Amino acid sequence: MKHLSEEQLVLYYYGEEEGRRPAEAHLQGCAECRRQLEGLKSMLDAVEAPPLPERGEQYGAEVWDRIRAHLPERERPGLRPRLWQPRLWAAGAAVATLIVAAFLLGRFYPGGPHPAVVVQTREQVRERVLLVAVGDHLDRSQMLLVELTHAPESGGTVDISNEQHRAQELVASNRLYRQTAEQVGDASLANVLDELERTLIDIAHQPAQVNGAQMEQIRQRIEKQGILFKVRVVGTAVRAQQKKENRKAHPAAGPNPGGKTT
Amino acid sequence: MDDAAAVAEAQAGHRDAFRLLVERHSRNIFRLGFRMTGNEADAEEVVQESFLRAYRSLARFQARSSFSTWLHRIAANCALDLLQRRKQEPQPSPAVAEEDPEQSPEERLPSPDAGPERRLLSGELRERIALALQQLTPMERTAFVLRHFEGRSIEDISQTLELRAGAAKNTVFRAVQKMRRSLEPMRAPR
Numbered sequence: 001m002k003h004l005s006e007e008q009l010v011l012y013y014y015g016e017e018e019g020r021r022p023a024e025a026h027l028q029g030c031a032e033c034r035r036q037l038e039g040l041k042s043m044l045d046a047v048e049a050p051p052l053p054e055r056g057e058q059y060g061a062e063v064w065d066r067i068r069a070h071l072p073e074r075e076r077p078g079l080r081p082r083l084w085q086p087r088l089w090a091a092g093a094a095v096a097t098l099i100v101a102a103f104l105l106g107r108f109y110p111g112g113p114h115p116a117v118v119v120q121t122r123e124q125v126r127e128r129v130l131l132v133a134v135g136d137h138l139d140r141s142q143m144l145l146v147e148l149t150h151a152p153e154s155g156g157t158v159d160i161s162n163e164q165h166r167a168q169e170l171v172a173s174n175r176l177y178r179q180t181a182e183q184v185g186d187a188s189l190a191n192v193l194d195e196l197e198r199t200l201i202d203i204a205h206q207p208a209q210v211n212g213a214q215m216e217q218i219r220q221r222i223e224k225q226g227i228l229f230k231v232r233v234v235g236t237a238v239r240a241q242q243k244k245e246n247r248k249a250h251p252a253a254g255p256n257p258g259g260k261t262t
Numbered sequence: 263m264d265d266a267a268a269v270a271e272a273q274a275g276h277r278d279a280f281r282l283l284v285e286r287h288s289r290n291i292f293r294l295g296f297r298m299t300g301n302e303a304d305a306e307e308v309v310q311e312s313f314l315r316a317y318r319s320l321a322r323f324q325a326r327s328s329f330s331t332w333l334h335r336i337a338a339n340c341a342l343d344l345l346q347r348r349k350q351e352p353q354p355s356p357a358v359a360e361e362d363p364e365q366s367p368e369e370r371l372p373s374p375d376a377g378p379e380r381r382l383l384s385g386e387l388r389e390r391i392a393l394a395l396q397q398l399t400p401m402e403r404t405a406f407v408l409r410h411f412e413g414r415s416i417e418d419i420s421q422t423l424e425l426r427a428g429a430a431k432n433t434v435f436r437a438v439q440k441m442r443r444s445l446e447p448m449r450a451p452r
Contacts, residue, residue: 006439007431010434014416016415018416040438040442043441043442044410046387046391047410047441047445049297050296050297050388050391052292052293052296053296053302053305055288055289055292059288059289059292060284060285060288060289062288063284063285063288064281064284064285066310067284067313067314070310071314072317171306172310194303198303201306202302
């Protein structure tokens with residue numbers, strides 16, 4: 001008697017129609033194949049889906065808040081879609097390139113003397129703008145983490161709804177910066193942003209009101225990961241690079257002509 | 263407003279209709295993303311990227327399948343792309359949970375005739391399963407999750423992953439074989 005193959009047993013287990021009837025007929029008369037099927041079933045039955053992290057009723061609205069700013073403008077019916085798509089992609093690529101440039105400037109720009117650059121290209125201006133954007137993002141993240149670790153308790157609970165809302169906003173921009181860092185192969189920066197993103201997501205999905213013990217857990221997680229310190233280090237590096245770029249762009253001005261004053 | 267009407271509105275350029283679809287399907291896509299990637303941050307990325315891709319491709323959506331099925335296919339491909347990207351990044355070798363020498367193999371995995379309590383997965387078994395899933399190739403993991411956790415047919419998997427039915431079947435089969443090999447040491451002797 002020719003026994004059922006392992007593949008046939010797998011298909012049978014999953015209830016696939018292909019070959020089901022002959023397999024059924026064979027199994028009725030073959031103890032060995034029934035034993036094999038039982039073994040397979042006991043293994044696959046034990047493979048249960050991992051427990052799903054909680055996502056509340058408002059999750060869909062949160063997702064919408066995160067993505068809506070990134071949705072391209074849809075054209076109204078009547079225009080040919082292909083007319084605008086290449087332009088959109090080109091614009092997207094240009095933005096991505098500029099962000100890449102901003103990261104690369106921060107990471108690889110040599111520190112030695114350079115001839116003064118008097119005339120700036122439009123790209124250089126954009127790069128400076130993007131450096132500011134990354135720096136601001138890190139500043140805002142840092143501020144959020146600091147506030148959260150020092151949030152005051154009131155009546156045994158802490159209201160972190162404001163911090164959660166800000167964390168949700170930061171997640172989307174963080175993801176963009178992290179993906180860009182990954183694309184240019186800047187693993188160390190991508191890793192810090194990756195850790196920051198996990199922390200932000202974690203904060204965003206806590207209850208709006210947490211008790212003292214829950215608050216302590218959040219603080220401990222932030223401290224254990226050392227994420228605040230890492231964000232400070234990266235943020236400082238970006239700011240230093242930003243100042244250097246400003247000096248380069250305005251060689252005649254003071255040491256920090258365009259620096260952020262906040 | 264049902265999905266078909268919302269899609270038609272969204273195709274006509276009404277963002278609020280797309281918003282409805284996002285709000286309606288986010289949790290399901292998160293579930294798929296989490297099962298496929300095994301972590302929360304990656305699952306969130308899958309959710310975001312899936313809806314962005316869906317929005318960009320909305321003009322090409324035709325009601326041959328339901329919006330939900332179409333979106334799940336997009337999400338599965340987003341997760342597959344992410345898994346492939348992650349695989350190219352250097353990863354620390356996964357730590358295998360050490361077996362407790364005082365625990366017999368019978369105690370680690372429920373035997374086929376075990377009662378409901380015994381069938382509850384222990385933390386260790388859960389770790390083993392997570393590790394076994396990590397050891398699958400991105401394609402195998404995708405096919406396995408779609409078949410085993412999501413209950414998708416081989417035909418649907420072949421369409422989602424743009425494989426021939428035979429190749430989809432082989433991918434699921436290879437994944438099951440690998441899972442079996444990884445979990446075999448924990449199986450109770452019959």
